[in-house]
Amino acid sequence: MAKIVMSEIVQSVIGKKSIDCSKRSCIKSVLKKLRKREHDLKDELKDEKSDKRVKKLSRDIKVLHAQRHKGLKVLKSLD
């Protein structure tokens, strides 16, 4: 929040580009972690035998995928 607030102060002086830079770097950082998490779960799903666990992992992967998709849309809107 502080970064976003500070960015808004900078906006009036320098312009929108500088705000988007700090937000952009945060989004990229989050997307990177989500991608890693999704890959880890996919690896785990390959060897999983339990039906209950397979169902859970599949659901979690779907959620991560949706979050990454949303994040990429937000990132694109900053360009």
Place this chain on the structure above:
Amino acid sequence: MSYRKLFLIAILSVLGYGFWVSPDFKMIAAGVAIFLAGMLSLEEGFRAFTGGMLEQMLQRTTDKMWKSLTFGIISTTIMQSSSLVSVITISFLSAGLIGLGAGIGIIFGANIGTTTGAWLIAGFGLKVDIAAYAMPMLVFGVILVFQSAKSLKGIGSILIGLGFLFLGIHYMKDGFDAFRDTLDLAAYAMTGFWGLIVFTLFGMAATVIMQSSHATLVLIITALGAGQITYENALALAIGANIGTTITAIIGAMSANEQGKRLAAAHLIFNVVTGIIAITFIGQFRDAVDFTSAAVGIADNDYTLKLAVFHTIFNLVGVMVMLPFTDQLQKFLVATFKRPEIATSKPRYLNNASAEFPDAAVSALRQECGHLYENGRDLIMRSLLLKPADLQPDATLSAISQRKSPGEDFDFDTLYQQQIKDLYSAIIEFISKAQVSWSQNQSGTLSWLREASRSLVEAIKDVKHLRKNFTIYAHSNNAHIRQEYMAIREQIASVLQEMEEIRSNEDDDLGILALDQLRVQIDEADDHLNQQIDTLIREGKISPQMGTSLMNDTSYAHDIATKLIAVGSSLFRAPDPGITSVEYALSLDDDERHALSEKPEKNRDQ
């Protein structure tokens, strides 16, 4: 009448008598008072800059001993107050923001940093017309203090503090110069070992009374400069001042938890050991001072600067001696100041020390909300007959005995009062008393934590309602209704399991996004349960009365799960506000989650 009041009356009486007898004594005492007022103003000024930058620096620069040492040296040099640095460190330690090792490093560094005061006074304060510098500082400082901006007020307080510091030195210097004509204190000098011990004790006493080693050092240096005390006795007084300064940390630690007390003890041990080394090897230290002074060009008869050299050397030696034993010191402190067995209903982290600074208070609150969550989780588990092993990831839930065990009957209201209500009240009280001048970021965090606490308490109250039917139908002869209530139990257990997994995963700071997976899971479970109720009633497997109970309790279960997730949204926030903001932006809304959740099959038996 208490001892404190008696002591105060005694001090005031002695001072009053002194003022009446000697105007020169009055000037010296006024100089000390002005100096101390300057110290207070300086601390006030630097406190205005806490609540952000200082705390962030403290957290980032103290993961290694050399960094902690450097932080202690630089911060004390800038703020000219080892007491303020000690209080900040104890506050942060109490709140769990830094570890004991880092705290010890800061204290060691602060002891070195505080020696710069002696250099400033001896090298600058006594050699120039210091009052000339004080006047403009006071004028500008007063103007800035009346500004509305917090940072300008802070700068104003710092300038006023410095101005009073300089003015205090000026009056003490003039006072001792004038005093020389009426009374020669040097005639009362004591030599040898007993002189060393007696004047060390004087130094300790003076620092304990004035609560400031800086003030004592200024007195010593100005008295030495005026020839009122001998160089030998001045060295002893400086050793005593170094030991006496630990009293501030000890007083600060009284309202702290065991971590704060450990640090105060570390401070005392360090300064006492340093003092003993200095007293034991006083001859060798004097020789080292003479050698160093000659090397840097200090005149042989410039005793004030040589005192500053001595002060620096013996603190440096103290750090070099104690540094290799830091680990052993930590082990000793942990073994001596054990964490007391606190009743689960009492706050563990909320205390006056952690309330001193905004970031420390926020950290303490966050941990206390975690404590409240643990109590609430345990109460929920007990209500639903869950065991600790049931919280392991993907655990198969422990079966419920069909015969009621004695432990199943407990007074929910009494346990709620003992485990939840008092702790919740303490958290709300702490938040309410939090300083209103905190930054927007910190005030926002307080709101989240208050909401998290409220959500948890509401979830627990829903569990109370759920429990009424749960305890009946969990042991019902009707296998279908029993199965549905086990499904509710499993739903809530899985939420608690996931929460534990997120809590324990310290490397992953995307806790808020992880909760989306839980939300989808709850939505699926809720849809499934509702579908089941219709089927079971239609097929006559449960009575309509059972069905309505199940509908209500399914709703309670959904609310409990939702509120627990709301708790997680506040407790699992990433330290970086930018990341938290992005997490909220990427978190799936209701429509997006419904699109992902599996729709239940029409007929479960197929």
